[in-house]
Amino acid sequence: MDTRSRVSWSAESTGPPDGPAVPLSLDPTDLDMLLLIRHVELGLLKLFAAGHLGGTTHTCLGQEYVPVALNPLLQPAFVFSNHRGHGHYLAQFGDVAGLIAEVTGREGAVCGGRGGSQHLYRTGFCSTGVQGENVPVALGAALHFRTSGSDSLAVAYIGDGTWGEGVVYEALNMARLWRAPLVVVVENNGIAQTTPTSRAMAGSIAARAAAFDVRYAHVAVNCVRTIRAELAEPLRQTRAGAGPLVIEFRTDRLGPHSKGDDTRDPAVVRELWERDWAAGYARAYPTEFASADERQREFVAAVTAEVLARPLVGSAAG
């Protein structure tokens, strides 16, 4: 199968994911992680509806494959995530209980209930809720790695909408000047809350990277194995001192931005669900998928029930 046309170095940044007709079969641990993230996100929407969550939650339904594909390529790395960061966190740590405890304010919360959905921290991972803010911070980590002889990467996850923020450009400029081991992963899902990318972005992400002479990869597939095979080398080069890298994933956000704020035509959203990685994989490998799906659904439900039975976190910590 020719994957070159799907993961390219100069492709346009528009258009829907162009998945292989038949996705490559996945290692069971990858399929489990994809479905673990899916069921955590579906579960959080249910918890929200049932009144167990305050504030809001931004789910990554449809985008789970991005961090799952990248995770083994990011060892070691310091990942700087954003508001839609549950999948990034879970792909790195698999810590369902810590995340659900965090968003429900229960004992065992990874940040003591202080941070909530958008502000998670563990060694090697940090998310925060202001768009673009994490890119210069990730550059600082990259500068630390470059000047301390570490071969670690600094990774910033952003969305298509984040390109509206000026500090993203400030950071890209400096990252190239300093040849910093910074990777900016763009999850371009075509919509920023309710605003289509076409109404918020002139030009393209590829051209933005080119303007700063920053290496760029475009990923239009949702096949974990294909993505890994294609991105291993450019990431290795950044690790070895070739300078920053922008990876644009053309992906789909299946759910609303946060809760009930999806203004898209239901027919359009239905189409996205039909071309979703999970739907494609279920069609290609129905037995394997059904079994893993059921396993993760039950696992997440059991962990959730256990966490909800815990006491609320106290106010002493932090």
Added chain:
Amino acid sequence: MSVAITGRRVSAGLNQALHDLFAGDDRLFLLGEDVVDPYGGAFGVTRGLSTAYPDRVLGTPISEGGITGVAAGLALCGDRAIVEVMFGDFITLCVDPLVNFISKSVTMYGRRLPMGVVVRCPVGGNRGYGPTHSQNLQKLLFGVPNLQLLELSPLHDPRRTLDRALAGGEPAVFFEDKVLYTTPEYRAGRIDNCLRFAPVDESWMLVDADDGPADWVVIAPGGLVPRLLPAMRAALVDDEVLTRALVPDRLWPLDLDPVLPVVGDATRVLVVEDGPAGGGWAAEVTRVLYERLWGRLRHPVRILQPPCAVIPAATHLERDLLLQSEIIYRILAGGDDG
């Protein structure tokens, strides 16, 4: 109203403090625009550092917000970072990383993350730089959890101030009145043959002439010291008015406990601030004084601030708007009842 000049200038002391900090900390960075040699920063404060530490003293593009974020990333990895903002007015461009990320990160992740970041910024007028290069914007950052606000003073050793800022793990903004750079620093407790000073605690300095009962206590940040000292001296020599001045190197968090006895003993209290009225340090100091010393204060606390107006560029207009030594003197000498 002249004060004897002794010792080196404040900018030289600050420059030496930065050299000492770098010599003792191989994971300290400094980022800023035009900070590299031979220029060494718009006010020469970083001179020599980039030559001695080329990998850790980085001249950056004009990207105040970006470099403040970079400092945060260094701190999260265990380094320390000083950001020099060329003019304090541009601190507005650093507010998002300071308020929403660096200061919050100390506690928002449910554990204490040390964030060794100091943003240095030259502030203040009386140099003819005009509306966008002369302000004291301290109030914009007042009362942010985990964010310290420090101010340069010719009475304080800047090495000690910076050491405390970097060692505590709570980020700081260091406001440096730019007129101070070219004025003398005072050491060994002596200002001239009339005035002396001594620490009250690690932050507050007390300036006076003798131990007699004070007609006034003046509470003022470091940037006002060159305008305050001549006023105190003239009021003493010409009018026999004894003034005791209290000068902190930390504006926030505000701890008035160590100086309450001195304030409570004075006949009158004056709080002076270079930023205009409408919230801010002087108002907060005064609020706490009323709360803590109600019943002991003999007169209402007087606050002296410039009018809330855009700072003009023309030297004579700027001088008329901003606080000068003469207005402080008139108040101390009883010639201005406000």
